[in-house]
Amino acid sequence: MQGENLSDFILLLSCPDRPGLVSIISGFIYERSGNILDLDEHVDPVGKTFFIRVAWNFPSGAFPLAEIEDAFRPLADDFGASWILRHSGSRTRIAVFVSRYDHCLQEILWRNSTGEFPIEIALIVSNHADLSLLAERYGIPYYFFPVTPGNKHDVELKQLELLAENRIGTIVLARYMQILSPRFVALYPSRIINIHHSFLPAFVGGNPYRQAYERGVKIIGATSHYVTEDLDQGPIIEQDIIRVSHKDTLDDLIRKGRDLERLVLAKALRLHANHRILVNGKKTVVFD
Amino acid sequence: MQGENLSDFILLLSCPDRPGLVSIISGFIYERSGNILDLDEHVDPVGKTFFIRVAWNFPSGAFPLAEIEDAFRPLADDFGASWILRHSGSRTRIAVFVSRYDHCLQEILWRNSTGEFPIEIALIVSNHADLSLLAERYGIPYYFFPVTPGNKHDVELKQLELLAENRIGTIVLARYMQILSPRFVALYPSRIINIHHSFLPAFVGGNPYRQAYERGVKIIGATSHYVTEDLDQGPIIEQDIIRVSHKDTLDDLIRKGRDLERLVLAKALRLHANHRILVNGKKTVVFD
């Protein structure tokens, strides 16, 4: 199910809006005898920006990705577009960063084992050794980088080298408790997915469950977002919530929140891996 | 906001799938210098049916509806399509059928007074006199048809005449407790919207809240659907739910359910009036 389909393509594109964009893009596909399977289009009425995701196949057979890319490039250049083109089912190479909590990593590894995501989990990075056994169980290389106040810069350099060597496309922060430097973040724009254990923008920063408990909210949440330079301020991909009551202790909030974190991060990763997310300034367009 | 925009169009179309449909439709718009504002497309992978909703405008000015329809008809005929074309904001003429419960009617009248729906509520039909005051308050003509076991056939004939005279496009059954005859239903295919006070297909038929109470469910629901010959079997437009517990009495279920009914029916009506629903056999495609 997750295999790369060489006759199936996905185009994800954004550019300034103007008449004719859908016609030109769908015409490009039709000229090559392609059949559109799914098309989502959105124009931001404020920014006048055009966003589109098109999935199509060529019933007549396989095309090399590069050939279609080369043919499409002049159009995209003319539009002034940001775009990617992928074979459907092509697997994004993923690095998962974790600390000590196992629930998000466990969830991603298990789901991936069911074939849910078109990804390849190439490696796991951690500042703790705790989860190496879990990684081993799923046969994923685990890189343990002890972090001290003094070595953060060096560790990041080594991590970046590791990511480059392994041609990592997307990084998933599965409750990774270290803050990435702006330099690191800038190298993976809209390609680092974080899970924050609150309903952002409520309870930014540390200990959000404690903050929620002390505020006495009746609903808690979790938020998955792309990481930007500004902590917990990146474009939101997905959020979900669960009700709590006065009976719930702080431990209950943490337990209930764990379920949210797992599901919200998994959903964000699935959307990302299926090329369903475009960034629109500080927001996302999600073609769900 | 609700005014008819003579330069803005909405096309809602379904037909057997084949390559080139999006290209031809978007090309048709582009040739006339139209700019697509919103496009949703879906291909049912089982039935191989193509569904599309396109909203566009002609920046250069107004076009008569008939002119665009005439130009588009040959394409639609070639596709073997079911389709409608509307000026954006054109108001569907609505008849609301009610019995004694006021909550759904109240909700629709109030929402409509805020300009939420592109509809014109032309008249209200009832088998009871109870809600005439509410109709009067909003200045809507109220037609009271007492129904007896013996006169159902005649009453329907009179109702149909009334609907025809008033050029009614869509009928909303806002907790109308009479069952429409197959003949009546056949005259308004996918144009009669009902609200059923259960999470269909659970609790078909009468007294669904009592059924839910006796079964001890932990969640109740409401369902809005198009009416077909088969009671409570029509294509589902929208559903929603609310949690209940052992503490809730039957009266609590009815009270909680009322809120669901109001919101679900209003949402279905908004989707319908904005031409966002296509029927796919026994199901709907909802471009939300």
Place this chain on the structure above:
Amino acid sequence: MQGENLSDFILLLSCPDRPGLVSIISGFIYERSGNILDLDEHVDPVGKTFFIRVAWNFPSGAFPLAEIEDAFRPLADDFGASWILRHSGSRTRIAVFVSRYDHCLQEILWRNSTGEFPIEIALIVSNHADLSLLAERYGIPYYFFPVTPGNKHDVELKQLELLAENRIGTIVLARYMQILSPRFVALYPSRIINIHHSFLPAFVGGNPYRQAYERGVKIIGATSHYVTEDLDQGPIIEQDIIRVSHKDTLDDLIRKGRDLERLVLAKALRLHANHRILVNGKKTVVFD
């Protein structure tokens, strides 16, 4: 259904926790041949505070409220308790404060007309004349107090006089756009219910829907809370949420949020009027 039941009582009480409280309270009822219909008890494990709501009846007949109060007072004094005792179904006298938005007022008036709340809406106060017709329709006196930067103090004095004269027990701020002074708030502790159109503590202050739109959240909310001196910081009674997407404009957020505001405020009012809420510092205990 909403009539005062002279043989039915509700006790709402909080005090420092200690052994024997349930036994003493239930014993007090049993000694008088009362039958407990519903009992909810909670001990805050952090503050070691005891919270209880007991509903019971005296099958043998009616008791004057004062008689039971007098008998219970020595026990409550011994516990160091905050408490209220009410006949079940006794109606709280309510003043609703509004500005220009009608949806929350409309909702409360309509629901109250169905007998949903054990309240009497004694009067409506507004700083605008807009909603007087709506008030009139339901036969509720409407007091219009034009507010200018210079007369706020005087207006509040007149409002307080009006409330006192009318023996108002609880004030509902149904999208009232003025900020009450600390002096006003202090006179109605835990007796002023506000609806804030965001998922607090996110988007405190003005224009929360705009803030939410600009942040690109995927879920919006509404929060009902008791008013305290600190703006939007009072104990939260109830919250609810609805999903939004990149397709939703600011107007869509406002429209969707209106439904939340109506339902959340109505639920908070119902809980309050049924004596189901106890304040625990900056939080609430809600016996739902």
Place this chain on the structure above:
Amino acid sequence: MQGENLSDFILLLSCPDRPGLVSIISGFIYERSGNILDLDEHVDPVGKTFFIRVAWNFPSGAFPLAEIEDAFRPLADDFGASWILRHSGSRTRIAVFVSRYDHCLQEILWRNSTGEFPIEIALIVSNHADLSLLAERYGIPYYFFPVTPGNKHDVELKQLELLAENRIGTIVLARYMQILSPRFVALYPSRIINIHHSFLPAFVGGNPYRQAYERGVKIIGATSHYVTEDLDQGPIIEQDIIRVSHKDTLDDLIRKGRDLERLVLAKALRLHANHRILVNGKKTVVFD
């Protein structure tokens, strides 16, 4: 956190309602210097049945369970009560029955490894060998009973023997695809927890996701219930739902439903293991 607390007790009791029950029960605790931590009480207004859960501790020290049971028995006999008394944190011995789907088993094993449930998973029973590796990973004995049309009766006898030998208190059917005989079910009344992959009573029986897909529902659900003789008719413990749309294929429904099944079954098991469920005829009272 999950250890048995010898000074902490939970009483779960139901009996015909009558005045004085709370007073007598709380008096029993108070006489022994116990302190009630949590008390939930409910009277079914239809059946006039009294339900209570009380959690308390004896600050002065440990009491043997049998001693309190012996002291309480005369009261319970007088009430005509069904009741259980447990040390808080005492672990129920569990057998999990599975077939080929791993998601529910995986979820329970992982959650249990975090200490979430006060249970001991004594063994896993399956009619397939597939999940033995997963069992092994968590160190739980796995019993594989191949089932053929001819040997169902014998297999059940062996299973019952195994359960008896291992003093199993509760059986969890984690997507077990065999139907238990009435004789088997009768031996574990209200002690067999099933997960059904639909929003009961919709889509009883086989292939509920296919049924839901074909009906075109907009929401799917999962239901956990106690098993009775009548298939899918037992008292419902917990339900939850997730939205689906016309874009979701049958595979998408199955994938989304898996998440529901995992969470709903886990919640039901936690409620059961914490002695929060009483059966009221064909329904449950859940003190959540």
